[in-house]
Amino acid sequence: MRNPFYYGGIVSEKYFCNRENEIKELKKDILNGLNILIYAPRRFGKSSLVIHTLEKLKKEKKLKYIFVDLMGISSKEEFINEYFNAVAQSLEEPLDKVINFFKNVIKFRPVIRVTVDEYGRTKFHLEFSPEKTLETLEEVLDLPLFYAKKGRNICIVFDEFQEIEVLGIENRLRSKLQHHSNRISYIFMGSKKSILQKIFQDKKRAFYRSVKHFQIKEISEKDWIKFIQDRFKKTGKDIDKSFIKEIVTITRGFPYYTQQFAYELWENTEKEVDEQVFKETLKLIMEREEDLFATEWDNLTSNQKKVLKLIVEKNGQNLYDEHILAKYEIKVGSLRKIIQILMEKDIIDRRENRYYLQDPLFEYWLKQKIY
Ligand SMILES: Nc1ncnc2c1ncn2[C@@H]1O[C@H](COP(=O)(O)OP(=O)(O)OP(=O)(O)O)[C@@H](O)[C@H]1O
Ligand SMILES: [Mg+2]
Structure with a gap:
């Protein structure tokens, strides 16, 4: 099959x-x-x-x-x-x-x-x-x-x-x-x-x-659930909705990564997706991306790294909060400047006053690294 x-x-x-x-x-x-x-x-x-x-x-x-x-x-x-x-x-x-x-x-x-x-x-x-x-x-x-x-x-x-x-x-x-x-x-x-x-x-x-x-957005969780479940069913396998929701939480519905996840999960599944297969698949995908993300990370200046961590920690909001600036030892002016540089490098973006890393898996990788 x-x-x-x-x-x-x-x-x-x-x-x-x-x-x-x-x-x-x-x-x-x-x-x-x-x-x-x-x-x-x-x-x-x-x-x-x-x-x-x-x-x-x-x-x-x-x-x-x-x-x-x-x-x-x-x-x-x-x-x-x-x-x-x-x-x-x-x-x-x-x-x-x-x-x-x-x-x-x-x-x-x-x-x-x-x-x-x-x-x-x-x-x-x-x-x-x-x-x-x-x-x-x-x-x-x-x-x-x-x-x-x-x-x-x-x-x-x-x-x-x-x-x-x-x-x-x-x-x-x-x-x-x-x-x-x-x-x-x-x-x-x-x-x-x-x-x-x-x-x-x-x-x-x-x-x-x-x-x-013309704006295009991520594909919604609802659409992915239908798409992924249908395809598992048609090929004689099963996947519970909850796993698809977990995938979309990690990939934010980003098309390439969501397809990649579904592809690997299908490969690793005999009959029905379970917790263990899911975890192994996630690990496999992250291991595969590791080199790329590590290189991307190494290419950043230490201040840029700080700001990315700050964005992840604050979920992209209220970045100019006094406590957080003190914690990261960064001044308002340089934070503003670095945010602009990261935007120009297409590493971060902003939607409705919330900053986020453009690459959802890079963000996930960074979260694992921090916490
Ligand atoms: N509508 C979709 N449904 C399902 N998967 C999709 C869809 N659009 C894109 N993908 C997935 O994302 C991958 C990349 O798609 P595509 O090459 O169209 O993106 P792109 O934005 O043009 O990329 P690039 O910046 O590299 O040119 C596809 O191989 C596929 O796995
Ligand atoms: Mg293209």
């Missing part, structure tokens, strides 16, 4: 838990041609949510989409080629048709190279001389307009959008995209909240207030 849980890459239908409301809202926004910003911590299920939604829309024949993954992109040339390749893939036509199409629509008659990667997938490259870079960028960015002309809705996703910060194309990108019709909806996503906030909230920058900020 195959494990009914999965963690790692993007999950589709088979391993996808709920998010019904988000899907509904996202569908509406995309079809209305809005531009959308989605940021959430790493491994939070951003890519899965967006692709899942777009696949649904595609099946309903409501749109085409182009997914551009900017992870690791470090130059304008790489950006152009990643983008060009994504457009070419989205055409879903035979090779010669795709090439002919591009030869007709790109003004400077480019050289198009096609290679096959190790997984047997076709990859498209554009060859152009360095002095033609900006011109090529603009032409390539306009390619989706051909879909729009055909009266089709289209959605273009830039995953890991924060990577464009260093490419020096922000202004050009913005001025190009804003002239695209409302048939084209852009989704900008990423995990570096601090960088993305600057790009979209700084008045001096091109993308200032050009998007709807």
Whole structure:
């Protein structure tokens, strides 16, 4: 019997838990041609949510989409080629048709190279001389307009959008995209909240207030209970609700960790989850993460460590309490400064006046270490 849980890459239908409301809202926004910003911590299920939604829309024949993954992109040339390749893939036509199409629509008659990667997938490259870079960028960015002309809705996703910060194309990108019709909806996503906030909230920058900020939250305990129990049952095993509640208390419903926990628990369970199997699984997961957390911890300054401990001890609230400042021997000014640094490093975040560690397992690990 195959494990009914999965963690790692993007999950589709088979391993996808709920998010019904988000899907509904996202569908509406995309079809209305809005531009959308989605940021959430790493491994939070951003890519899965967006692709899942777009696949649904595609099946309903409501749109085409182009997914551009900017992870690791470090130059304008790489950006152009990643983008060009994504457009070419989205055409879903035979090779010669795709090439002919591009030869007709790109003004400077480019050289198009096609290679096959190790997984047997076709990859498209554009060859152009360095002095033609900006011109090529603009032409390539306009390619989706051909879909729009055909009266089709289209959605273009830039995953890991924060990577464009260093490419020096922000202004050009913005001025190009804003002239695209409302048939084209852009989704900008990423995990570096601090960088993305600057790009979209700084008045001096091109993308200032050009998007709807789409919030995604953790998946709720109720949804996880149904998801996990169903899958145990379907594979001839049992799990009591109370264990799922315990999982979600530790993982806060964070998608990656919750799936990981369920996966390992299922593996370790013969027939029914019991206290011992649960404890062993938790131990196994924590042992596996230990090295990573210890390294992350070692990379912090002693003051930053103090502040993290303080946040854990005070459950993120009333941090400026006199007694606690005295106990940790820290001054108000430096506490404020360190909190800001930890926010910029995406280690902590704040919700409704409560600070918390972004990574729920890192927080759990730290709690075990302190108490
Ligand atoms: N809706 C969901 N239901 C169940 N599990 C999910 C869901 N979304 C994400 N996951 C779990 O989280 C893992 C990571 O998902 P995904 O790659 O979509 O996250 P991400 O936020 O794009 O991550 P990254 O920051 O690494 O790009 C998946 O492999 C899966 O185990
Ligand atoms: Mg992703």
